[in-house]
Amino acid sequence: DGGITQSPKYLFRKEGQNVTLSCEQNLNHDAMYWYRQDPGQGLRLIYYSQIVNDFQKGDIAEGYSVSREKKESFPLTVTSAQKNPTAFYLCASSPTDRASPLHFGNGTRLTVT
Amino acid sequence: KQEVTQIPAALSVPEGENLVLNCSFTDSAIYNLQWFRQDPGKGLTSLLLIQSSQREQTSGRLNASLDKSSGRSTLYIAASQPGDSATYLCAANTGNQFYFGTGTSLTVIP
Numbered sequence: 001d002g003g004i005t006q007s008p009k010y011l012f013r014k015e016g017q018n019v020t021l022s023c024e025q026n027l028n029h030d031a032m033y034w035y036r037q038d039p040g041q042g043l044r045l046i047y048y049s050q051i052v053n054d055f056q057k058g059d060i061a062e063g064y065s066v067s068r069e070k071k072e073s074f075p076l077t078v079t080s081a082q083k084n085p086t087a088f089y090l091c092a093s094s095p096t097d098r099a100s101p102l103h104f105g106n107g108t109r110l111t112v113t
Numbered sequence: 114k115q116e117v118t119q120i121p122a123a124l125s126v127p128e129g130e131n132l133v134l135n136c137s138f139t140d141s142a143i144y145n146l147q148w149f150r151q152d153p154g155k156g157l158t159s160l161l162l163i164q165s166s167q168r169e170q171t172s173g174r175l176n177a178s179l180d181k182s183s184g185r186s187t188l189y190i191a192a193s194q195p196g197d198s199a200t201y202l203c204a205a206n207t208g209n210q211f212y213f214g215t216g217t218s219l220t221v222i223p
Contacts, residue, residue: 033211035213045210098208104149
């Protein structure tokens with residue numbers, strides 16, 4: 001079955017450590033996205049990529065970094081510069097056709113103490 | 114910038130009732146509008162996608178409508194069931210980005 005796999009489901013880190021969240025898709029989608037979800041707030045876009053080796057900042061990119069070396073993979077690194085990293089992180093993908101739907105993974109809950 | 118609003122934020126109904134969830138957006142220049150369901154601690158599951166040229170889409174007990182000119186979409190759920198309890202989100206696709214509402218948390222009481 002095609003889909004988006006995010007790992008791990010839960011992640012715990014100490015403050016000051018960088019951490020990388022994995023996102024892999026086998027839907028053959030060109031575009032991939034990272035969103036952050038906090039209680040009471042809508043999904044906020046961190047980074048997106050529409051093609052391999054290219055990506056753009058979203059609304060809340062500060063303190064995060066990404067890479068897109070393969071079409072299937074779009075890992076997100078939460079750096080120590082992110083002031084409030086504890087959140088639910090969602091990865092999504094879509095074809096680049098603007099009329100196509102968005103597909104989501106099951107998310108990673110990151111807790112930083 | 115596109116802003117998406119969902120009202121009400123929470124809704125509680127008895128089993129079997131028909132209900133309507135609302136989604137409004139400020140910029141009518143959208144390619145499509147997508148409705149999602151989210152269960153606690155899970156990702157978003159796509160329910161319905163309405164293209165900008167369409168007025169409505171149906172899937173089983175779900176019917177979504179779109180009125181671009183007024184910047185509104187509704188999700189109609191017929192004969193609600195306890196298994197429908199979840200948060201429902203809408204997202205407006207501007208072609209470059211997807212803009213999400215904060216969701217409506219639905220509880221269906223047996």
